[in-house]
Amino acid sequence: VRNQSSIVKGVTFAERLHALCAERRSHVCVGLDPLPERLPAKVRGADDPVFAFNRAIVDATIDLVAVYKPNLAFYEALGLEGWTSLKRTVEYIGGRAIVLADAKRGDIESTQVAYARAMFEVFGFDACTISAYVGYDAVGPFLSYPGKGVFVLCRTSNRSGDELQNVNVDGRPLYEHVARLVDSWGCGLVVGATYPSELAAVREIARSAPILIPGVGAQGGDVEASARNAAGGPFVMNSSRGIIYASSGDDFAEAARRATLQLRDEIASVAALAG
Amino acid sequence: VRNQSSIVKGVTFAERLHALCAERRSHVCVGLDPLPERLPAKVRGADDPVFAFNRAIVDATIDLVAVYKPNLAFYEALGLEGWTSLKRTVEYIGGRAIVLADAKRGDIESTQVAYARAMFEVFGFDACTISAYVGYDAVGPFLSYPGKGVFVLCRTSNRSGDELQNVNVDGRPLYEHVARLVDSWGCGLVVGATYPSELAAVREIARSAPILIPGVGAQGGDVEASARNAAGGPFVMNSSRGIIYASSGDDFAEAARRATLQLRDEIASVAALAG
Numbered sequence: 004v005r006n007q008s009s010i011v012k013g014v015t016f017a018e019r020l021h022a023l024c025a026e027r028r029s030h031v032c033v034g035l036d037p038l039p040e041r042l043p044a045k046v047r048g049a050d051d052p053v054f055a056f057n058r059a060i061v062d063a064t065i066d067l068v069a070v071y072k073p074n075l076a077f078y079e080a081l082g083l084e085g086w087t088s089l090k091r092t093v094e095y096i097g098g099r100a101i102v103l104a105d106a107k108r109g110d111i112e113s114t115q116v117a118y119a120r121a122m123f124e125v126f127g128f129d130a131c132t133i134s135a136y137v138g139y140d141a142v143g144p145f146l147s148y149p150g151k152g153v154f155v156l157c158r159t160s161n162r163s164g165d166e167l168q169n170v171n172v173d174g175r176p177l178y179e180h181v182a183r184l185v186d187s188w189g190c191g192l193v194v195g196a197t198y199p200s201e202l203a204a205v206r207e208i209a210r211s212a213p214i215l216i217p218g219v220g221a222q223g224g225d226v227e228a229s230a231r232n233a234a235g236g237p238f239v240m241n242s243s244r245g246i247i248y249a250s251s252g253d254d255f256a257e258a259a260r261r262a263t264l265q266l267r268d269e270i271a272s273v274a275a276l277a278g
Numbered sequence: 279v280r281n282q283s284s285i286v287k288g289v290t291f292a293e294r295l296h297a298l299c300a301e302r303r304s305h306v307c308v309g310l311d312p313l314p315e316r317l318p319a320k321v322r323g324a325d326d327p328v329f330a331f332n333r334a335i336v337d338a339t340i341d342l343v344a345v346y347k348p349n350l351a352f353y354e355a356l357g358l359e360g361w362t363s364l365k366r367t368v369e370y371i372g373g374r375a376i377v378l379a380d381a382k383r384g385d386i387e388s389t390q391v392a393y394a395r396a397m398f399e400v401f402g403f404d405a406c407t408i409s410a411y412v413g414y415d416a417v418g419p420f421l422s423y424p425g426k427g428v429f430v431l432c433r434t435s436n437r438s439g440d441e442l443q444n445v446n447v448d449g450r451p452l453y454e455h456v457a458r459l460v461d462s463w464g465c466g467l468v469v470g471a472t473y474p475s476e477l478a479a480v481r482e483i484a485r486s487a488p489i490l491i492p493g494v495g496a497q498g499g500d501v502e503a504s505a506r507n508a509a510g511g512p513f514v515m516n517s518s519r520g521i522i523y524a525s526s527g528d529d530f531a532e533a534a535r536r537a538t539l540q541l542r543d544e545i546a547s548v549a550a551l552a553g
Contacts, residue, residue, distance in 0.1 A: 036389075074389055074392075076385065076389045076390070076396065079392070080392040080395040080400060082365075083361055083362065086357075087358065090357075090358075107385050108382070111434060112436065114349055114352075115351070117349075117355040118351045118354065118355070120355040121354035121355040121357075134382070135442065136411050136431050136434070136443070137438065137439050138436070138437075138439050138440065138441035140436050140437075156412070159411070160386060161387065161415050163412065163415045164411075166413035167411055167412075167452075167455075167456065167459075168411070168413075170447045170448075172445045172446060172447060172452075177447075177452070180442075180445055184441055184442075
């Protein structure tokens with residue numbers, strides 16, 4: 004019901020993402036990862052400081068942003084209050100952008116049925132990140148929701164990702180095998196901006212799959228190379244700390260807007276951008 | 279604080295698990311995976327039906343059980359009420375058995391710090407299942423809690439697990455590479471009872487690592503072969519639906535006790551059992 008009144012149009016998730024990025028002229032994803040100790044003084048006195056913080060960030064950035072991505076760990080760490088803040092945040096965005104649950108859920112089918120219900124029915128997210136070590140079972144239940152999206156971990160932004168993702172599978176790195184599998188399932192992929200050449204290899208394999216690119220900002224990923232290498236298919240690039248903590252002062256929302264604009268324009272400046 | 283008054287003794291998690299299995303003469307793990315539509319009529323009228331159900335199962339089985347394993351998906355699917363039921367369940371067990379969060383969390387380090395806080399500080403779990411596609415970063419923050427345990431997905435109980443776990447890495451299946459890595463990190467492993475020969479290969483690699491063996495009961499895993507192949511190191515074998523839904527009637531708790539006894543004795547009957 005929420006999606007019917009949503010500004011996000013399209014039948015498949017990939018179409019919805021593509022249309023929204025085109026309309027906003029933006030490939031920016033803002034990570035909403037609240038840490039109580041980093042919340043600015045201005046919101047600390049609110050009844051629900053985390054929600055007040057998220058609302059201020061959303062208000063300051065919504066016209067520049069295609070996707071908001073709350074990382075569920077940061078809400079879970081706050082206990083029941085965290086889940087309440089998260090639910091209020093998803094409702095507040097209310098279809099004005101895609102809301103992606105960064106949850107990395109991944110278990111056998113009967114469990115994924117319950118996780119999909121949690122993400123799409125209880126919280127009303129538009130999409131979810133998935134870890135597919137268990138294979139197709141991880142995504143099947145999520146794909147039964149029309150218009151909803153799935154991004155599967157492929158090449159993560161961290162260094163120790165090498166330990167599994169770069170093992171040699173019949174002469175090629177494991178993440179390429181994962182990219183092929185996930186593309187055959189019709190799902191999106193997660194590839195870190197910290198590895199732009201791997202991103203190019205993944206785009207070669209999965210030509211029209213949506214790609215979520217984390218790792219810019221605090222993690223130091225390469226925005227221009229990543230945008231260039233992901234273009235040709237739908238993608239969004241995520242910054243969390245680099246945007247929401249751009250200032251620790253009471254001007255945090257304005258600073259977040261400036262950082263969002265900068266990231267949006269940096270991506271747009273890539274000449275080869277076809278997405 | 280809770281652990282100091284706990285009956286679960288030992289310095290490392292592996293020692294605590296071993297001591298508890300020895301004291302209870304049981305390697306049984308009971309999966310607490312509540313589905314509202316399967317709750318018996320007897321508990322449906324309770325203020326908190328899920329907690330009432332879990333409490334009845336715990337009361338009927340605690341002397342036969344080393345580990346209780348709530349799968350977080352089933353609580354998450356119930357929204358805020360689910361998280362409340364979960365917290366009450368962990369508190370109710372209150373150190374009388376090991377409580378393992380079946381959460382399969384797995385993300386980069388800064389996120390895992392938040393998940394570890396959620397699991398060990400907010401909810402008070404003794405251990406957590408982890409998906410380590412991102413490498414060591416997935417476990418590092420969890421290992422900084424002394425006495426707490428981590429079980430990393432190695433060979434899952436489902437068929438589509440093959441798609442990643444059995445790819446050929448330099449002549450050996452990926453799950454063996456994962457077993458080696460995880461053993462070097464000092465963590466436990468998850469290996470399904472549906473693949474007893476793979477379990478033997480993992481025990482060969484990780485001789486003293488705790489192993490969580492799901493997939494018996496509803497999933498049809500081989501209890502005797504799995505117990506035989508895991509023995510030699512600490513292990514527990516999990517049944518969820520086979521125990522908690524052994525009866526759909528008002529005798530569900532008694533039926534759960536009978537199913538637990540049967541699984542405990544079936545494991546104990548394995549002559550070669552050294553664990």
